[in-house]
Amino acid sequence: MTWIKRHLLAFAALAVLAYLLIPNLVVAIFSFNDPRGRYNYEWNEFSAAAWLNPCGSPGLCEALGLSLRIGFIAAFVATVLGTLVAFALGRHRFRGRSGTNLLIFMPMATPEVVMGSSLLTLFVMAGIPSGAVNITIAHIMFCLSFVVVAVKARVSSLDPRLEEAAADLGANPFQTFLRVTLPLAAPGIAAGALLAFSLSFDDYIITNFNASPSSITFPMYVWGAAQRGTPVEIFVVGTVMFLIALTVVVIGQMLSSRRDRKA
């Protein structure tokens, strides 16, 4: 009886995993399709054309480039600002702590459509035209909280005695931070940066409210494409993104398990 039960659980777990992964598989398969019409929804015949010329769909690579630029800038700024906040929360006692927690939590508890539209009203009232700068500002704002949560989880699990030991050995606070605290917190910071980049790269709703016709990001391109037809090239980009993400996550996993063995 317990045997059946244990395997039932395993089957359920694998079925859910399949539910999560099947769309990625479908995207990969259909990136090799040669669709009959403008919509790549029905299998017609094998073709590697889109893989050989991923920029073949007009505007796609410009949109991809813009998304990458915004993603890098937003992830960088959000990671710096978020890490500072996480250190304050994880390492210090101060007045106004619960208020700070609330301000960090709120963006995660606000629907994107509310954040996107409210930012639009801010920019409209300030007389600032929509565009890539507004998108970047918005992305930094909503990525910040996720970075704080990722880094804080790591920082508060660090043993404060390691820093005390460094101080006892004559390191000044700056050296202690640079040579002890920062390397120890690095996995959390890396996870936060990765999360921020992927959130920024993938965002459609907030971006859509603050974009102009000259600042089309990749998700906006896909959305626009979905209304007129779906070029196979976007499936190629989707597959490449999945493979890159898989590689990055696997490397991260290997690094962290090697460190755990050393420790």
Place this chain on the structure above:
Amino acid sequence: MPSVGAALGGGGATAAPAQRPRRNWVPYALLLPGLLWLALFYATPMVTLGSQSLQEGNVYDGFVFTGNLSVYPQALSEYWPQLLRSLGYAATATFFGLLLAYPLAYFMAQKAGRWKNIMLILVIAPFFTSFLIRTLAWRIILSDGGVVSDFFERTGLINLLEWLTLTTGGTLLNSKFAVMAGLTYNFLPFMILPLYAALERLDPRYMEAARDLYASGWQTFRHVIWPLSLPGVVAGTLLTFIPATGDYINSRLLGNTQTVMIGQVIDSLFLRVLDYPQAAALSFILLIMIVTLVALYVRRAGTEELV
């Protein structure tokens, strides 16, 4: 990458900060840039949103603040079906998300052994690839004549869906069913990771102890596993319900005119109709509703520190 799991764990690592005397200005200096950014680009927009909703005029001649509150009852009476529908769809997606995520999270945390890391990677990886493209993939999966629609037809499940009015005309696409399946799918990693973080901390000896005391499998779950996983359940359901309520990508790409969600209304009022006051009012109503629900829920569930 367990750190991402812990990161989304919400109710997770909330250890007390190290209690060492430090110079008092240090934490404030660390907080200043980040909090300033949030104050400027999160909090201030909420004020301008509220103010926008109480203005009258149009985009071309400009808006004037009149403090006319009647826009709120107007917006509510016109768009209450879309509001209620959004909450209903999000609640359904959250419920099914929890139902699906729990066995997977439990298996990964307690039973998977050396497969744990690989499974974790497979849960996280799709989350790093485009949300929109994956939603488009559902159009392929659910299309007429596909494997899934075939299965639903052969087993007669399609008749059940029709009877429940989840689909119409014998097709799975462009229906309530497709929208809710898409919502459930899209936010599933947000449910799995906090649950996993909570269940991973569960000491297997508790389950052994329950068994030694003659608890059945169900009793062990009901009285030991479930209560101890509650912080993960709270974080996971919030992280699913909130974005699902405001989402309109699924309803737009997988639904029909009868599945329009509130986000879609706000989007089109702001960006197409250019009726800023009405759009701002709806956006503000959505915000208030979510904040109220979250506050009630967190208070009832008793998880204090979510960050």
